[in-house]
Amino acid sequence: MKSESRQLKQTAPLCNKLAIVTGASRGIGRAVAIALAEAGSHVVVHYHEQRQLAMETVKACEASGVQAIAVQADVGVEADVKRLFIAATQIGNPTILVNNAGIAHYGLLMDLSLVEWEKLLQTNLTSTFLCCREAIPYLKRASGGRIINLASIHGLRGAAMEAAYSASKAGVIALTESLAAEVGSLGITVNAVAPGVIDTDMMQGFSAQERLQMQEETPVGRLGTPADVANVITFLALEASSFITGQVISPNGGRMP
Template sequence: MLSYGTPAGTQPYRPLHGHNAIVTGASRGIGRAIALHLAAAGANVVINYRQNETLAVDVVSTCRQFDVQALAVRADVSQAQEVASLVQTAAVNIGPPTILVNNAGIARSGLLLDTTEDEWDALMNANLKSPFLCAKAVLPYMIQNGYGRIINISSIWGLAGGSFEVAYSASKGGLISLTKALAKEMGPSGITVNAVAPGAVQTDMLGHLDPEALQMLAEETPVGRLGTPEDVAAAVLFLALPTSSFITGQVLSPNGGLIT
């Protein structure tokens, strides 16, 4: 279980105590790790999922071990009506959202010439439209409170572009541009907007690679290993902290030195 130090030796360090977070796509992988890191830091957490209720409920149970409120809410975050219901449910049950982590997304690889229009649309809906809808839904609460943290999960391919991943790279690059532009709009309102662009992280998204390919990818990474969901979650937690108030419109890339 995650734990935080006790500066005074008596009380756990809970820098997000009293904060309310929504993490999309949080039933497994990176989203799960993010939810647990936020809960360990004291935040109440809404676990959004689209399909696997069992996994989402398990994340909720683990979050509650940190003595915080946690709730699983099913929603397809590429649909405006479902996003509205998600955010309203969060506000009613744990309180107005102060942290939004747009983690839900999909990955597809293949030549641009082999990419269908439906595949393109699916990637844009999941990776770019969803963060737009979720941000739009939480911003009225954050503006009213004069405080908020929006953190978008992009990818190194959104920064550098990836061969055989043109559509995916475009969607994640668009998310970085959304991040930078929205940060400028929301800065005067006390709301920061940042992105985390992970490198090669060992999750289901790399499940199509065989062990040999994974080993080669690890060897190509200067630190000599693949990333973990916890590596990404640590970056998200840093940006979610109240003390990160002077950091906005930035892209933090935990990638092991794969790109610089």
């Protein structure tokens, strides 16, 4: 069994790659980290506050026979992002970056304070900028790599009560498209994944009736799962996706064309 396990690892599509996944202690980030590990990639599990949950993600990744570590950082702070990437080199040179860390806000824009606005942008957009910028030299050193940024269908088309969140995710999409044009010649692809309604902790603020309505408004008849998003991200990390860059892929169950 041990020899079979080693053989499987060596033939895995992401064998010997190293992925940094931000916000990987739960939800979509956790699903992505585990999916990349199952595909053979070593994983850096980033977290901000939930260390215990992050360690659970690490163990789940290690079950696939890869190396995984948990690293705490505030990815909206430049010094922390640099420390995150330096910590990653304990395993190797990063070749995949998944910018998943983010927060949501639901409410009228007129009720949003400047402090809340700035926190939303720092967490959703500034963190993506900082991590992308820090990743480029590492990916260049590896002669190429993958940057995958989490956006949202609301970054493609704004939604009432989510103006600030929509603006931050629209910024992620614009950053993705522009950066893809800058670094394509380095063998680096940059894509965005814009999920529809996904059943994660961010849904806890909605009532059962509201959740049912969202489900009914989704043509496939269900809410998305973190695994639905992780499947798309894993594909974008593969060598088979090397001709896809500057794109926004939206797993949304048909909710938006």
